[in-house]
Amino acid sequence: MPEMFPTGVGITKIKGVLKIIGEYEGSISMSALADETNEQIDDLLPLLKACEMLGYTEENGGTVRFKQQPQPPITRSAFLSNAREKLPSMxxxxxxxxxxxxxxxxxxxxxxxxxxxxxxxxxxxxxxxxxxxxxxxxxxxxxxxxxxxxxxxxxxxxx
CATH class of the missing domain: 1.10.10 (Arc Repressor Mutant, subunit A)
Structure with a gap:
């Protein structure tokens, strides 16, 4: 079965996660990110999967980081353009x-x-x-x- 883009995540929450990662200079532990977002790890995982599938982040050993350092602030229009390009293939x-x-x-x-x-x-x-x-x-x-x-x-x- 192909990898599925998480259906329960929304644009606003993804952008919030990306903003927090940026505030931590592009790298944050999953537990710290859960604290910052007030999300349980189980609820945070689909958000992180969406961030990864859209090409923004990667997770390694419990740390989430931007794929490209430094990641500039992601504007709404740039985010929507990226999602418009990538989502139809997922x-x-x-x-x-x-x-x-x-x-x-x-x-x-x-x-x-x-x-x-x-x-x-x-x-x-x-x-x-x-x-x-x-x-x-x-x-x-x-x-x-x-x-x-x-x-x-x-x-x-x-x-």
Whole structure:
């Protein structure tokens, strides 16, 4: 199964983690980062995975650091541009974009069911899976302008 971009993380929390790492001169222990973010390690791990998959950080021996030193402050537009470039090649987004394009439009329920069939559910509870997929696509697909959404039909499409 391909590596999946964490579906429960949002742009604001990722940017917050990156800002804190920057405040620590680009390197911080995971325990210190958990203290700074007020996150439990279990909740911090998906955020760190997202930072790593977007190419910003790496983790080694319990220390998180920027891949490139020194990492300049990451502007919102630079962050969104980077995510817009990288996310379409990552699962489950890659499959969502392909399915929506092939079918011209799909409902959240259809996407959630198909992703589950392909072994990529956001949650193993069907009702929660549909909710989580909708949230993920709202956070990333809409904000990055890769998808459009018709709320009355709960339907996703590409321009």
């Amino acid at each position: 699962e489950p987004f890659k499959t969502v974009l392909r399915l929506v394009e092939e079918n011209k439009a799909m409902t959240t329920a259809e996407l959630a069911e198909k992703l589950s069939e392909l072994g990529m559910p956001a949650s193993y509870d069907p009702a929660q899976n549909e909710h989580d997929i909708r949230e993920y696509l709202m956070k990333w697909g809409i904000r990055l302008k890769l998808l459009k959404y018709r709320s009355k039909k709960d339907e996703w499409y590409i321009k």
